[in-house]
Amino acid sequence: MQQHVSVSRGGAGQRGLVRLTARFGKRPIDLLFRGITLLFVLIVLAVILGVALVLVVNAWPTITRFGRSFLTNQAFDPVHNIFGVGPAIFGTLVTSAFALLFAVPIGVGASIFVVDFCPRPLRIPLAFFTDLLAAVPSVIYGLFGFLVLAPWLQHTGEPWLQQHLGFLPLFQGPIQGVGILAAGMILTVMVLPLIIAVSREVMLTVPTDQREAMLALGATRWEAIRYAVLPFSRVGILGGVILALGRALGETMAVTMVIGNQATKPSASLFQTGYTLSSVIANQFGEATPGLFFSAVIEAGLIVFVITFITNALARWLISSLERKGTRGVRV
Amino acid sequence: MAITVEHLNAWYDRKQALYDINLSIPPLSITAMIGPSGCGKSTFVRCLNRMHEEIPDARVEGKVLVEGVNIYARSIKPRYVRQHIGMVFQQPNPLPTRSIFENVAMGPRINGLARGSSLQELVEQSLQQAALWDEVKDQLQAPATQLSGGQQQRLCIARALANQPKVLLMDEPSSALDPISTLQIEELISELKQTYTIIIVTHNMQQAGRVADRTVFFLLGRIVEEGETTALFSHPQKKETEEYVSGRFG
């Protein structure tokens, strides 16, 4: 496709250029540019590899020292040199599960509204606002959670729950406002826009003739969605849920500010305080003395890194399998 | 069931697609809607089972009387209309995540027409009416997508029939199919007219000539001419009709 500029101008330099061009099939400047581009790309690759490497290398002492028990040891105890993220993993899993439990039905429901019922003029503003929810920085959710939600839970929400549903172990125990319930609620709001966005995209790819087929049989709106749209979208929505899970598992600031960051004796209560893997890192890095303590903090980070790697890869594989089915591409 | 259309007008948002349509359709017959693309024939047919209004910003005015009852009356919900006026689409659209049996059974299931063994009988009966039973009776649980194009369309016909409609609307049912399947569908339609009132949209005039008792010619959202099929084709009254059926445009 390229035209070779005539090099009848002679001279050793020109001959060199010709030789270079003939050798690589490209002009030198193109080689240079390609080289620079490739260099930058390699730097990017090096970054991620570097991150993984740095984490593993610096977590090595505690990995070798504690092995699997790192995951179950109960605390960061520099005095006795025992480190573990058991309660952190517990806190991470419980708050994320809580968030998904509520965010998935709310998110899918809201996206059904956007895709199906929403009056035309409202559609774009609605999409804009739900996307805006995703752009709010984590620290602001944390501020809101700490200054507004937690006090409300402490004075109104949790007492009400304890009074009316206190027979459930979920709602027993001391009330502090901050805790797993507060963190779960904030996380729900934070992953909600992600689920809405993915579900919305996925449902829009369902061919309209499916829906029409159901409607022509005399189905109600709900029946058309249930039998035509949802089965088609199942896989994609699942991908979105897993993405949201990854997001919830790694969320740091908002959770750190409302979860209380104290390990009490683990109980089944939602009112208990606790911490998550990310909040451990945020809270402990400053205390970390060189050696095992330092290594423990890094290992917590490594665990977060690995978990989010897995959930991300899984989610993208699921969503890309939709693209392979030949429907319109879904870009998240 | 006899259908009478009175002063029907339809819009897509602000653009009017149908202008003052008046038509009578005799029961147990096959009526074909012909005309060049964009003339409104599909829109008209979708007004008959109230599917047109499912399009955002679409609007319908006028009356459609089925055995004397105006289906656009305020008190009547569209979904009840659609159970009795079934539709088959241009592209076969079986539900891909469901089996052959479940596809046919979908209508009766949601409308509560049959259950258990009587549902099985209904499915068999519908598949036989659609001339598909012999080909699928041993693989009812197989996914519907395994069938060929022609078979899928007959499946869609069976699915529509299982709902026990009185009227069957077919929007270019064989235009996406190969010639042999097309012929099979046409034979099927001729059989079905003994039990159902059938309205078929087609851009293929020969098809109209082969199956339809009456034909209606649409142009630019209006009915130009309608009448008994052979008469319309051999002695068209209007100039536009004559030009269309002789292939001078379309």
Next chain:
Amino acid sequence: MSTTLHPFERNTANAFQPPPSALLIRRHISNALLIMLSTFFALFAVGVLFYLILYILRQGIPYLNLDFFTKPPAPNGEPGGGMGPAVQGTLILVGLAALLGVPLGLFTAIYLAEFGRGRLANAVRFIVDLLNGVPTIIFGLFAWVLIVVPQQTFSSLSGGVALGIIMIPIVARTSEDVLRLVPRELREASLALGATETRTILRVVLPAARGGIITGIVLAMARVAGETAPLLMTAFGSTFWNTDITQPMDALPLRIFNFTLSPYQVQINQAYAGSFVLILLILLASFAVRWFTGGFKRKF
């Protein structure tokens, strides 16, 4: 309702208006329930957003004044003072991040859109997507271990590195999308005229994609402006004016974090004010991006 009827045995008038039955009521209710719930959920999502923003607005605006941008925090919760260093720090940090993130992201996008073929390109795309999903605190850890610990000091340089890494995938993805949209004919015409590949990319393709690339960069900058976690262990924060990048530096989200947990009401008020500024920034960026990419005209 379990027997089948011959089509004509039903009375039409009743058929289009069937008498209420258990099934019909159930269908009606489940349909109505779906409509109500999904509408409620959608309103809930938007409602939370509005409540959040309006609440912060209400709490923060009274404390937004010139001092906020020009004075450092007052010690020990004394009245007065502001978040001047934090605002300045955010600007510096975002600038540093852009220095790292924009070239790396842009060239990655150029690679993926113009040159990339085969396994390397797939690997790169995968890596970029991965970078996007990693919680940002991990990058903070990375910069902490690599720069802060050996240097024995917190610094905005390390903060800029962490934020820059966060920017890479955002810039790369949006730029790649936009570059792909540039019509092939443009490139072919340029090459046919004898221009080098390099010249084609730099003088033809990139300018054509300019708008989208800039909005991608703006988006990325707005995003990292709000990041806190990676800065905790890199820039760390401070209450003094500082432009030395080898020393700790304050940033708006860091200051908000700090003040939110403070026992002093004065500082809590300023945290609200700071949040308002941050949200305003993000709102403006989102709005501007949507406007320029025609997101408001997108068809649904």
